[in-house]
Amino acid sequence: MSKTADQLKGKIPGESTGITIKKSICTICDPLTQCGLNLYVKDNIIIKVEGSKENPKNEGTLCAKGAATRQYVYSPERLKTPLKRTGPRGSGEFTAISWHQALDEIAEKLINYKSKFGPESVAFYCGYTKWLRPFLHRLTHSFGSPNYLTESSTCAQATYMAQKLNFGTATGPDVKNTNCLLVWSANPFHSNTTLARKILAAKDRGMKIIVVDPRCTPMTAQADIHLQLKPGTDGALALAMANVIINEQLFDQDFISNYTFGFEEFAQYIQEFTPEKGELITGVKAEKIVQAARLYANTKPAAIMQSAAPVVHNTNGVQNYRAVFSLIALTGNYDISGGNFVDPPSFIGVSGGVATRENEFVHSKKFEEMPVRVGQERFPVWSELVDQAQAMDLPQQIKSGSPYPIKAMLAFGINHRMWPDSKNMLQALQEIDFFVDVDIFMTDTAKYADLILPACSSVERSELRCYQERYIIYTQPAIQPLYDSRSDADIIFDLGQRLQLNDPLINAGYEASLDYILEPSHITIEELKKHPAGMPVLNPLRIPEKKYIAQGFSTPSGKMEFKSLILERYANDYGYDPLPVYHPPKCSAENTPELAEKFPLILNTGSRLPMFIHSRTFRVPWTSSLRPEAMADLNPADAQSLNIVQGDEIKISTPQSEIYVKANLTLLVQPGVVHMYHAYSNADVNTLFDCDYLDPISGFPGFKSLLCKVEKVVSN
Ligand SMILES: Nc1nc2c(c(=O)[nH]1)N[C@H]1C(S)=C(S)[C@@H](COP(=O)(O)OP(=O)(O)OC[C@H]3O[C@@H](n4cnc5c(=O)[nH]c(N)nc54)[C@H](O)[C@@H]3O)O[C@H]1N2
Numbered sequence: 206m207s208k209t210a211d212q213l214k215g216k217i218p219g220e221s222t223g224i225t226i227k228k229s230i231c232t233i234c235d236p237l238t239q240c241g242l243n244l245y246v247k248d249n250i251i252i253k254v255e256g257s258k259e260n261p262k263n264e265g266t267l268c269a270k271g272a273a274t275r276q277y278v279y280s281p282e283r284l285k286t287p288l289k290r291t292g293p294r295g296s297g298e299f300t301a302i303s304w305h306q307a308l309d310e311i312a313e314k315l316i317n318y319k320s321k322f323g324p325e326s327v328a329f330y331c332g333y334t335k336w337l338r339p340f341l342h343r344l345t346h347s348f349g350s351p352n353y354l355t356e357s358s359t360c361a362q363a364t365y366m367a368q369k370l371n372f373g374t375a376t377g378p379d380v381k382n383t384n385c386l387l388v389w390s391a392n393p394f395h396s397n398t399t400l401a402r403k404i405l406a407a408k409d410r411g412m413k414i415i416v417v418d419p420r421c422t423p424m425t426a427q428a429d430i431h432l433q434l435k436p437g438t439d440g441a442l443a444l445a446m447a448n449v450i451i452n453e454q455l456f457d458q459d460f461i462s463n464y465t466f467g468f469e470e471f472a473q474y475i476q477e478f479t480p481e482k483g484e485l486i487t488g489v490k491a492e493k494i495v496q497a498a499r500l501y502a503n504t505k506p507a508a509i510m511q512s513a514a515p516v517v518h519n520t521n522g523v524q525n526y527r528a529v530f531s532l533i534a535l536t537g538n539y540d541i542s543g544g545n546f547v548d549p550p551s552f553i554g555v556s557g558g559v560a561t562r563e564n565e566f567v568h569s570k571k572f573e574e575m576p577v578r579v580g581q582e583r584f585p586v587w588s589e590l591v592d593q594a595q596a597m598d599l600p601q602q603i604k605s606g607s608p609y610p611i612k613a614m615l616a617f618g619i620n621h622r623m624w625p626d627s628k629n630m631l632q633a634l635q636e637i638d639f640f641v642d643v644d645i646f647m648t649d650t651a652k653y654a655d656l657i658l659p660a661c662s663s664v665e666r667s668e669l670r671c672y673q674e675r676y677i678i679y680t681q682p683a684i685q686p687l688y689d690s691r692s693d694a695d696i697i698f699d700l701g702q703r704l705q706l707n708d709p710l711i712n713a714g715y716e717a718s719l720d721y722i723l724e725p726s727h728i729t730i731e732e733l734k735k736h737p738a739g740m741p742v743l744n745p746l747r748i749p750e751k752k753y754i755a756q757g758f759s760t761p762s763g764k765m766e767f768k769s770l771i772l773e774r775y776a777n778d779y780g781y782d783p784l785p786v787y788h789p790p791k792c793s794a795e796n797t798p799e800l801a802e803k804f805p806l807i808l809n810t811g812s813r814l815p816m817f818i819h820s821r822t823f824r825v826p827w828t829s830s831l832r833p834e835a836m837a838d839l840n841p842a843d844a845q846s847l848n849i850v851q852g853d854e855i856k857i858s859t860p861q862s863e864i865y866v867k868a869n870l871t872l873l874v875q876p877g878v879v880h881m882y883h884a885y886s887n888a889d890v891n892t893l894f895d896c897d898y899l900d901p902i903s904g905f906p907g908f909k910s911l912l913c914k915v916e917k918v919v920s921n
Pocket residue numbers: 332333334356359360361513514518617618619620621622623624643644645646648660661662663693810811812818819820821883884890891908
């Protein structure tokens with residue numbers, strides 16, 4: 206073999222091989238990771254993928270999903286051209302049309318709905334993808350609609366709501382500098398691998414770890430103390446820990462006296478939550494609760510690591526997390542280095558020490574100048590604290606037309622299987638007048654759209670990202686968009702032009718809008734283009750500790766609120782309790798004992814698997830081969846009493862519906878709990894939930910605790 210042939214075989218970059226290394230980022234999962242990629246490109250084809258060493262997140266590493274980037278990008282399920290529906294909704298019958306025709310038609314329809322039914326009759330939606338959000342958000346409001354909706358109606362925002370009710374602002378753990386990390390329901394070894402490496406490094410320098418999780422996971426394997434509670438009982442566990450901290454005088458007197466509101470009432474309320482009562486409710490031994498409370502309160506500084514989802518995927522989720530976050534105030538670990546530090550977001554929810562005008566950019570029209578948002582009447586606290594509509598109420602409003610009709614939806618990556626009672630969401634999509642979906646792939650939901658537009662993937666586009674590590678990148682396309690696909694941002698700005706919005710920034714275009722957002726930092730897109738692998742932020746904002754001393758807290762009382770004055774305002778009309786009270790999940794042995802007789806097991810869903818991210822990588826051969834079939838996890842003790850062995854086909858039923866899956870026997874789930882991953886097309890666990898099985902404060906679905914029954918159907 207010639208030298209060049211050898212080099213080609215080895216995929217060695219250089220002039221003789223024509224292979225170049227292009228820098229990009231992976232956004233198969235998004236937005237906290239955004240790992241850097243080295244893409245080996247020859248003739249506009251990616252032939253090899255590596256982690257990029259310069260990137261401060263992944264430092265050269267890649268997870269199972271990122272390593273399969275080529276199979277994701279070159280999937281045969283990629284959408285190739287704009288498509289117009291020719292058959293009935295869901296039939297999958299479409300005909301190819303041009304971009305011109307598609308965008309003209311969308312603009313004409315949306316303008317028509319706006320003039321007939323008002324701009325609020327058009328909803329704009331974005332799924333798990335985050336990068337395009339500021340632009341879609343502005344487009345929505347410039348169009349005049351208050352209805353900007355996202356997947357954050359089931360993710361993260363309820364956690365932030367709990368933090369905002371307590372402290373007025375969101376906060377996160379300072380893992381690098383803490384001496385005790387209380388991981389309250391997170392498993393970064395599967396959900397955020399770059400963070401897992403940072404936790405291991407902190408453990409090496411002596412950091413203690415407490416993990417609260419109903420299952421055993423790689424994270425609990427690292428714990429000094431694992432509190433294996435029953436799903437949905439987090440509030441009771443936190444209140445029992447508060448009981449120990451208060452009654453043993455382990456609290457921070459100065460912080461409580463000077464900076465908190467409602468401590469007396471809270472201290473009185475927690476008296477009933479003795480460690481013994483905590484044990485009764487949560488299943489965690491009283492001694493362990495005491496031990497964990499002492500370790501957390503006595504180690505300084507200590508930080509609580511929250512998750513975007515599991516705690517708030519319970520019908521009592523916001524109050525449970527409020528109880529958990531009260532522990533931060535009790536121990537004075539708020540807004541300090543090594544505690545729960547407040548690092549304000551720079552761009553798309555990620556802090557990066559970069560001053561931006563994102564907030565000003567997205568709110569081109571004030572909510573007060575527009576009609577109420579979807580879900581606002583049902584979830585008023587959501588609407589006070591989150592600048593989006595609550596998408597869980599969307600199917601209801603599409604179907605009922607109340608408080609006003611929703612006629613059209615422009616969605617970027619919508620998956621109806623995200624909603625509880627996902628069939629109900631699909632029915633709503635069948636009833637809506639006009640539905641457009643922009644996605645990378647042909648999906649089951651896209652088949653219901655009137656028009657489908659093909660988006661390109663992250664390696665085919667340019668996007669701006671800030672990193673918590675004070676790093677910033679504006680990527681360049683590593684390859685040209687495949688087929689006739691386009692970047693979501695180009696689609697949004699092109700459509701914006703056609704919608705006659707008279708919006709100077711939408712008219713100025715994508716990069717001009719980014720320059721506008723970045724203007725306070727004096728960083729420009731032109732400068733960023735000179736650094737394809739990204740660059741450290743040169744003069745990052747210096748964020749001081751204990752900002753509350755000078756600024757107070759952004760709560761009604763100006764203090765940290767054990768007793769929420771926002772919730773108190775809704776006490777009469779909505780029955781919200783101002784204290785972080787504990788009530789069992791709506792469907793539970795404690796609340797609905799008669800149901801529990803028929804449905805004796807707890808259904809817990811959606812714990813992350815390392816190779817899947819929602820529905821996205823089921824279609825990728827490398828990742829799907831690791832778990833080719835939908836499976837439900839059962840403890841061997843439960844399996845034995847139900848006469849079930851590994852691989853048997855089982856039926857899981859709830860008061861709502863039933864599904865059929867294979868049984869996976871594992872000690873990782875506790876007896877009495879069945880766990881099942883979500884988003885499978887052939888065994889969609891979200892069909893088992895009622896569409897109204899929601900937390901009354903946030904509107905988040907109770908995905909982590911419902912009652913169910915398991916029966917054997919076919920022996921393996
Ligand atoms: N039972 C249960 N249900 C759950 C959960 C659970 O734990 N249990 N978790 C919930 C949580 S926390 C979340 S965040 C949601 C996630 O729910 P979804 O946001 O619905 O997640 P996906 O299934 O990934 O759907 C996103 C779609 O976006 C498309 N997409 C990907 N990248 C792009 C892009 O760059 N542009 C465009 N236009 N489209 C793109 C994908 O192909 C996919 O079709 O699921 C929720 N559902």
